[in-house]
Amino acid sequence: MSQQSIEIGISFSGAAGNQFGKNIFTTMMPYKSIDRFLVVFPEVQRNVNKARVKDIAEYVLSGVNEKNYCFLSAVTATCRGEVAYDDNSKMVTIDINSVLSINDGQHRIEGIKLALKNLRKKVKNETSKEEKLVLKENLERLENMCIPIVIFESMNEQYEQQLFHDLNNLAKTPTKSISLKFDNTDPYTAMAKELAKENGYLVEYGVEAEKTQLRENNPNLMLLSTLRNTISFMISGSENDKNNTLTFDNYDDxxxxxxxVLNEIFKALPSDCNDRKKYIIGTAVTLQGIGKYVYTLLNNDEIVNWKEYIAGLKNINWKHDNKMWNGYGGSYDLEKGKFIFGGTGGGINGVRNALIENNRPTTTVKI
Known part of the structure; x- marks a missing residue:
């Protein structure tokens, strides 16, 4: 393969190889060059998920902040046109009239495009000279960031469809807890991981960081994802903090x-609260419901000493067969011998409401 076969093209540093009889090239493409080459053809791709694109765009923009760790994996594409490699200069050259058909990574590419569009609009509309200068610097940094591209040479439509199928069929999505275990961008996840190692009660009762569910013989009290959501409910009242109540600026406080709060909760709960056969405490719904109850306490101006209410949890009967729980998002299953919540959202609100209506503090203060 020689660069001389292409009269007019754009070159990027890279490498060349062969996979199952197909020539492949790898290169790093600056974000500012994405619009020029990378294209989605509907016949070899699924419909774009706009919500996912926006999430990726937000993630990309957060990467402009040098304090954040943000990574995008390689995009796979096939070249519709001419592509060549010069072994001497180590350059991949794409003919000016060629396009790269995206086979895997269209949401990453669309997210980058949306992030660039958003930031360019901010630069254009900013009236403050100082702020405009900062935005321009951020835009330049973003435009010069690169994403890895794996390019397959000259595939027909049938091969492209197969490539899309194989890439997505062979990929295995990690469990939510494993994903959270390695996520360092979400402050709630960071806090959950830190407290799982630092809080004495959580260390004692255990936080499962890899499995998707807890079976009867699993000694751990909760999943890492459950702890993350419980903390989010405590701070923001929701699983998803859309108002950015928690940031890395107020993180330590x-x-x-x-x-x-966790210390007060576990002081009040039974010492064997991780016995899921005995108590409903070991269900994700219950723990998150307690978290939402805490949010209610902390955001009620009429309650000054929230610890008195948390201490009152020791008087709650958390056993599966306690008839009090009936009507609060689930019912007792005679066959299974335990209380079953009908749904996650309804169960979380049910536990919160049950505690509001039945929990009593050490002093008589209305909630």
């Missing part, structure tokens, strides 16, 4: 508060 919030973490101290959550640590203190």
């Amino acid at each position: 919030m973490k101290n508060t959550v640590d203190s």
Whole structure:
């Protein structure tokens, strides 16, 4: 393969190889060059998920902040046109009239495009000279960031469809807990991982960081994903903090508060609260419902000493056969011998409501 076969093209540093009889090239393409070459052809791709594109765009923009760790994996594409490699200069050259048909990574590419569009619009509309200068610097940094591209040479439509199928069929999505275990961008996840190692009660009762569910013989009290969501309910009242109540700026203060709340909660719960056969406490719904109850306490101005209410949890009968739970998002299953919540959202609200209506503090203060 020689670069001389292409009269007019754009070159990127890269490498060349062969896979199952097909020539492949790898290169790093700057974000600013994406619009020029990378294209989605509907016949070899699924419909774009706009919500997912927006999430990726938000993630890309957060990467402009040098404090954040943000990574995008390689995009796979096939070249519709001419592509060549010069072994001497180590350059991949794409003919000016060629396009790269995206086979895997269209949401990453669309997310990058949306992030660039958003930032360019901000630069254009900014009236403050100082802020405009900062935005321009951020835009330049973003435009010069690169994404890895794996390029297959000259495939027909049938091969492209097969490539899309194989890439997506062979990929295995990690469990939510494993994904969270390695996520360092979400402050709630970061807090959950830290407290799982630092809070004495969580260390004692155990936080499962890899499995998707807890079976009867699993000694751990909760999944890492459950702890993450419970903390989010405590701080923001929701699983998804759309108002950015927790940020890395107020992180340390919030973490101290959550640590203190967890200590008070576990002081009040039965010492064998991780016995899922005996108590409903070991279900994700219950723990998140307690988290939402804490949010209610902390955001009620009429309650000054929230610890009195948390202490009152020791008087709650958390056993599966307690008839009090009936009507709060589930019912007792005679065959299974335990209380079953009908749904996650309804169960979380049910536990919160049950505690509001039945929990009593050490002093008589209305909630």
